[in-house]
Amino acid sequence: ETLTLVQAGRDHVWSCASCHGAAGEGTATTPRLAGQLSDYLLKQLVDFRDGTRDNAHMIYVAKALDEDEMHELANYYAQIRLPSRVGPRLDGDLERGRQITHEGDWKRNVPACVQCHGSGAEGVEPSFPVLAGQQPEYTFSQLAQWHAGARGNSPQQLMDKISQAMTPEDMRAVADYLATL
Ligand code: HEM
Ligand code: HEM
Incomplete structure (x- = not known):
């Protein structure tokens, strides 16, 4: 079935x-x-x-x-296991993406993604999805949707607030970096 x-x-x-x-x-x-x-x-x-x-x-x-x-x-x-690392495709700044993922940018109110999504962005059961190895265009599109108020299903509007603190360049950077994991 x-x-x-x-x-x-x-x-x-x-x-x-x-x-x-x-x-x-x-x-x-x-x-x-x-x-x-x-x-x-x-x-x-x-x-x-x-x-x-x-x-x-x-x-x-x-x-x-x-x-x-x-x-x-x-x-x-x-349960499907695939090789990760689809690779960057958005011409994002990978060093900036690494910084946002692991340290955040507190001057801009952006927390480190790994605080919720796991130390390698591998996801945390049950609610924090895997980000590592996701298609970079998709990751970027979701951040852009939240930024614009077009995706409404994040608990406590967590991702809305985080995305609204990010610039388009930061979104591209983090989406590309996550695709290298
Ligand atoms: C979902 C990125 C930080 C909580 C997502 C998704 C993305 C994302 C792309 C959607 C995944 C998908 O559609 O497959 C990021 C990035 C972060 C970050 C780039 C760092 C800048 C955080 C933090 C928290 C958090 C710090 C917790 C305080 C969540 C939750 C969801 C989610 C709960 C699931 C939303 C749902 O159920 O629809 N995140 N995230 N994220 N994130 Fe984050
Ligand atoms: C997103 C499952 C069929 C196009 C998603 C997501 C899930 C899913 C769970 C969200 C993933 C995430 O948040 O990370 C499925 C299943 C399918 C199916 C189980 C079959 C029963 C399709 C078909 C299409 C499609 C037939 C195209 C006609 C998309 C697109 C998105 C998506 C474009 C991204 C939506 C967005 O940008 O917010 N799908 N899907 N899917 N799916 Fe499917």
């Missing part, structure tokens, strides 16, 4: 793999799902279904899934 949804979707209208890649590795326009925390993946599917996170493709997909399928898909993608 899970593999059918991943590969052929429902009635062959869509499949996860058609957008997220055969192994959930993601692309320049979709996130990597492989190795992400299963509780986090599940929360995102529920948020798309309930309309607390916006994306035309994912709302359509999530509304077609029942709770059991969401659990199965979240568990399925969470």
